Amino acid sequence: MSGRRIVKQRRRADVGIIGGGLAGLSLAYYLSQFHDLKILVIDDGMPKPDHIWGFWDNGSPHLALAREQALSQWWHWQVAAPGNAHVMRGEGYHYYAVSSASYMKALADKCARANVRFINGTVMKTSINEDYTRMLMKDEQIVTAHHVFDTVNYIAPYDCMKQHFLGQHIRVNKNSFNPGQIMLMDFRVPQQDGIHFMYLLPFSEKKAFIESTVFSQTQLEPEWYREQIAQYINRSLHLKNEQVTVLKEEVGVLPMSKVKSKQGEGCIPFGVAANAMRASSSYAFAQINRQAYDYARAETLLWGVPEAGADFFERWMDDVMLDVLTKNPELAPHLFSRMAQKVPADDFARFMNGRSGFVPKFRTINAMPAGPFLKTIVGI
Incomplete structure (x- = not known):
């Protein structure tokens, strides 16, 4: 042979x-x-x-299939920090999952x-x-x-900030959720282990998806997130453990970096x-x-590297934001709640989607606390 x-x-x-x-x-x-x-x-x-994959949209063609497959959609989304909660009301944009x-x-x-x-x-x-x-x-x-x-x-990068989370699909035994409004970020939770917030998507008055999300360099043990969710449900929804059924869980970690x-x-x-x-x-x-x-959709395919998800200026803004959050994590609740207050909902959605145009960028920059951002920009 x-x-x-x-x-x-x-x-x-x-x-x-x-x-x-x-x-x-x-x-x-x-x-x-x-x-x-x-x-x-x-x-x-x-x-x-x-x-669960969430996104904002206003009827764009590239998300037509996603809208068809959506579990639900919402016009209102809330960002909450201690002593400050603000509901954003989308007009052209809705939030989908x-x-x-x-x-x-x-x-x-x-x-x-x-x-x-x-x-x-x-x-x-x-x-x-x-x-x-x-x-x-x-x-x-x-x-x-x-x-x-x-x-x-x-x-x-190995040492970059990461977004890590554990989410639960839950059913409760009494009407507890507002199906018309999501909790995008609720910072009224312990902050000792990183920038921590709750994310809640209500699918009905008794069913929802709730996620404990942390921005930090180190992923935590699954039981930590479960305990945070249980405490949040008890404190915010006034429900005891026996009134909540966990249908399934999902867990993940994503880099917050180029x-x-x-x-x-x-x-x-x-x-x-x-x-x-x-x-x-x-x-x-x-x-x-x-x-x-x-x-x-290009009539003639050039077979080059595609455009990034954000334009050059937005990528620079992301770098500045991450540097501020890394050096001053305690500012996160104030920073995000300030954005929710000062940036109109549709411009907020446009900016989060990327390639947003001048007005959403200007309004987002204008909503940022000047001191920490100027220190990062000038390299202090």
Whole structure:
């Protein structure tokens, strides 16, 4: 028997996408809608836990599917700090929430109907060969594509601030929630372990999603978040443990930083790898959808790196905000409640979504306490 290495069958495509998460499937879907291309998505098949994804929208085309899949929508959102609670009332913008599992299934179904092909596997190495990129799979299969996007390989600074959280879907035994208004950030909780707030989405008077969220460098033990949620429910909703049923939980940690793409030769970074995520908030759902839609709808595809989730000035503002929060975490409740008071709801939503225009940026800057921000800007 010959010792010659056998190369497994090649598969060819116009576009190869590494990663079948939100960025990969969004890009595949929108490319299939605007262009006649052979598209191949390569994913390792690892389970993707169900999460709540929240976003603001005013009817934009890149979020049409998300609106169809929304669990609910709200016109009012509240930010609360000790001694100060303010309700923001959206006019053009509403806040939506989707189940990541349901949304991804809907997106995958649309991709399949558009003849997007899928491979279950892991890309180990890429290389450029003439006018295409060669992808070597873990099982030694060879996949080639004229253009390859990498949505999974990136790194964040190890010591950056992180947003870490544990959320619970709960049912209570009496009417306790206002289904017309969310609690976006409630800072009336202990702050000793980082910038800590509660996030609450009411789906009915008896069912809600509640999340304990912390901005800090170190993730905490799951039981810590559970205890914070239990105390909050008892204190704010006046409910005892036996009156609350936890239906399921979700947990996560997200970097609050610019990331550095780590893609291989011949790959174009996309999604979080191309800085779709807002560093100051870790918001990425709407930003990834817009990045994919805007990239795909171009009449002539240039095959370059896509636009980030925020423009240059907003990214600078994010850097300044993160520096202030890192040096002065005790200011966070005042800072966010001040934004809620001084920035109109729709401009607040525009700024959080990114690429917001002059007026939302100006109003957001005007709402910031001058002293700490000026110290950061001038490097004091």
